[in-house]
Amino acid sequence: MLNLLSLGLIILIGFSVAYLYLLALASLRYRPTRSSTSPTHAFAIAIPAHNEAAVIGATIARLLEQNYPRALFRIFVVADHCVDQTAEKARAAGAIVYERAEEPRGSKGAALAWLFKRIWERGESYDAVVIFDADTRVDTTFLRTMDARLQQGNQVIQGCHRISNPQDSWFPALTHAMFLIDNRFQNLGRANLGWSAKNMGDSICFRADILRRLGWGEGLTEDYEFRQKLLLEGITIAYEPAAIGYGEAPVSWSVARAQRARWLSGTFHASRRYAGALWREGWRRRNSALLDGALQAFLPSYSTLTLISVAIFLAHLLLSPLVERALIYAWSVVVMCLAAYPFIGLALERAPLRAYVAILIGPLFILWRTALSIRARFGRPVEWVRTARREIAQGVGK
Numbered sequence: 161m162l163n164l165l166s167l168g169l170i171i172l173i174g175f176s177v178a179y180l181y182l183l184a185l186a187s188l189r190y191r192p193t194r195s196s197t198s199p200t201h202a203f204a205i206a207i208p209a210h211n212e213a214a215v216i217g218a219t220i221a222r223l224l225e226q227n228y229p230r231a232l233f234r235i236f237v238v239a240d241h242c243v244d245q246t247a248e249k250a251r252a253a254g255a256i257v258y259e260r261a262e263e264p265r266g267s268k269g270a271a272l273a274w275l276f277k278r279i280w281e282r283g284e285s286y287d288a289v290v291i292f293d294a295d296t297r298v299d300t301t302f303l304r305t306m307d308a309r310l311q312q313g314n315q316v317i318q319g320c321h322r323i324s325n326p327q328d329s330w331f332p333a334l335t336h337a338m339f340l341i342d343n344r345f346q347n348l349g350r351a352n353l354g355w356s357a358k359n360m361g362d363s364i365c366f367r368a369d370i371l372r373r374l375g376w377g378e379g380l381t382e383d384y385e386f387r388q389k390l391l392l393e394g395i396t397i398a399y400e401p402a403a404i405g406y407g408e409a410p411v412s413w414s415v416a417r418a419q420r421a422r423w424l425s426g427t428f429h430a431s432r433r434y435a436g437a438l439w440r441e442g443w444r445r446r447n448s449a450l451l452d453g454a455l456q457a458f459l460p461s462y463s464t465l466t467l468i469s470v471a472i473f474l475a476h477l478l479l480s481p482l483v484e485r486a487l488i489y490a491w492s493v494v495v496m497c498l499a500a501y502p503f504i505g506l507a508l509e510r511a512p513l514r515a516y517v518a519i520l521i522g523p524l525f526i527l528w529r530t531a532l533s534i535r536a537r538f539g540r541p542v543e544w545v546r547t548a549r550r551e552i553a554q555g556v557g558k
Contacts, residue, residue, distance in 0.1 A: 166476065166487045170494065173469055176459050177497050183349030184504060190348065192402050195227075195304035196311060201287040203233040203303055204279050204368070207255070208271040212294035213244040215408075219294060220253035228303040234284075237294075238275035246294075268361070269382030276371055286368045293362045297324055297406040305403040306365045315370060315395055318347060319363035319403035325411070326514065330521055332409035337515040341505030343401065351399035355452040359387040359397055363405030370395065384427050388434035391453045392441060431457035463526040466498045 205223060209216050216237065223235055235255040239247035242259070250257045258278045260271060272291065279286070288310055292298065302319065309317045320343050326336035347357040361383035374389060376382065387397060435457035442450030460468065473491040476483050502519050 162479070162482055163484050163487060166472070166483060166491075169472060170487065170490055173465065173472075173494060176465050177494055179455065179459060180345070180462065180465075180501060181497070183345045183353075184501065185349075186352045187344050187349035187508065189352050190401065193305055193308050193312075193400055195301050195402075196308040199229055199232055199304060199307045201232070201307045201310050202285060203228075203306070203365075204284075204286040204289045205233060205235045206272060206275055206279070206289055206291050207235065207237045207250075207294055208240060208268045208275065209237055209242070209246050209250065209294040210240045210271070211242050211244045211246060213242075213246045213249050215295040216246055216255075217249045217253045219292070219296060220250060220255050222297050223292070224254055225300050226298070226303050227300045228307070233303060236275060236279055238271045238278075240271040240274075267382060269376055272382075273376040276376060280372065288365050288367050289371055290365045291362065292405060293407055295324075295408045296362055298363070299404040302363075302403045302405065305400055309398060309400055309403075310365070310367070314398040315367045316359075316390060316397045317365045317403070318357045318360055318397050318399050319365070319405055320347075320399075320401045321360045321363045322404060322406050323409045324406035325408050326518075328409075328411045330518060331412055333514055333518040334521050334525060335409040337502070337506060337511065337518045340509045340511050340515060341502050343399075344505050344509055347399040348401060350452065351397075353448070353452075354396070355449040356387060356391055356396040357399035359383040359390075362407055363403065364397075365403075385430045385434070388430065388438065388453060388457075391438060391450050392434075394447075396449050461529075462498070462501070463529045466495075467526055467530055469494050469498055 207216070207219065220235055220237075224230075226233065237247075237250040237255045237257045239250065239257055239259045241261055247257050247259050258275060260274050263270075263274070276289070279289075288306070290303070290306065306317055306319070321339065322343075323332055323336035323339055326333045342358075351357050364383075370390075374386075374393065376386065390397065435454050438450050438454035438457065441447070442454055459465075469491065473488075473495050476488045476491055480488060502522065503516065506515050506519065
């Protein structure tokens with residue numbers, strides 16, 4: 161009986177591991193997009209900001225350095241229930257600012273939805289909308305690269321979101337390493353298979369008509385939910401590694417706790433709402449991108465998968481007289497595949513040595529994330545809170 165149970169579990173876990181390695185294999189191909197030489201698209205850049213006076217000026221200054229015709233983009237900021245000088249600093253830096261105060265402050269999604277209405281009411285013509293966080297530092301070729309992807313017919317393009325402050329402490333160093341792996345496997349791998357990259361809520365470009373038609377979500381993880389809505393509408397998110405935006409990661413585990421708890425709670429509840437519909441529609445339409453969206457919702461995360469596999473492997477070692485030796489070997493292969501997975505991603509990304517060292521903190525992160533995940537599922541509802549920031553110099557990725 162014990163051997164049959166172990167066999168059943170290794171089939172289920174093995175499927176999840178094979179799924180991860182399918183994305184990794186698909187990510188081996190990378191064809192860089194050439195920036196457009198004849199820009200044609202007009203962009204509205206949307207930035208939600210709540211008490212971001214410390215960073216908003218440098219963000220806008222960096223955006224104004226884009227190697228793109230100045231007449232073809234405008235920067236819009238929603239100063240959402242701010243009690244500092246966010247609005248004043250954003251205007252002084254060159255943005256068009258709307259101050260939101262008359263409605264209860266909700267999530268970033270609520271602020272964006274409110275801002276989009278103000279942009280549409282202006283009556284100006286924009287081909288696409290790009291969303292950045294208030295602290296994002298953007299490469300100067302970002303808009304030209306997005307323009308090229310729009311010219312190729314893409315409707316939604318996720319840029320490469322990286323961490324700007326990996327040197328601050330070990331948590332942002334680990335986050336930096338995880339983003340490198342995530343961008344490579346989860347985004348590039350999916351895009352190469354014709355599936356949908358993640359909506360990371362930052363450094364992402366939408367054709368304006370999509371936002372006009374579908375609006376923008378609200379809630380703890382509106383970006384995650386919007387990706388599911390897009391899939392059901394038959395729209396996949398492309399991924400563009402050459403369009404890079406650098407964001408700040410929390411500098412400590414305690415600061416990151418609320419952010420992670422919000423994300424885990426939001427994705428858990430959104431997955432419950434959309435997974436069934438994605439699965440049914442995927443089979444009905446014979447659409448692999450929809451099925452991938454459902455699998456992403458159903459299957460355990462890498463952290464959960466690793467924790468379960470290691471626990472089962474150790475249990476097999478303790479119960480070795482009662483378990484077939486072949487099963488012990490099989491579980492050891494699963495654990496080794498999971499252990500190698502992040503290092504393969506870092507190697508493909510040619511990551512610096514510090515990223516490899518940071519990944520060694522991974523076991524601690526897995527335990528920390530699992531505890532937050534359990535709390536997100538069974539604890540009290542989580543509310544949106546702003547992630548604390550520090551003032552950042554204007555340089556990018558330095």
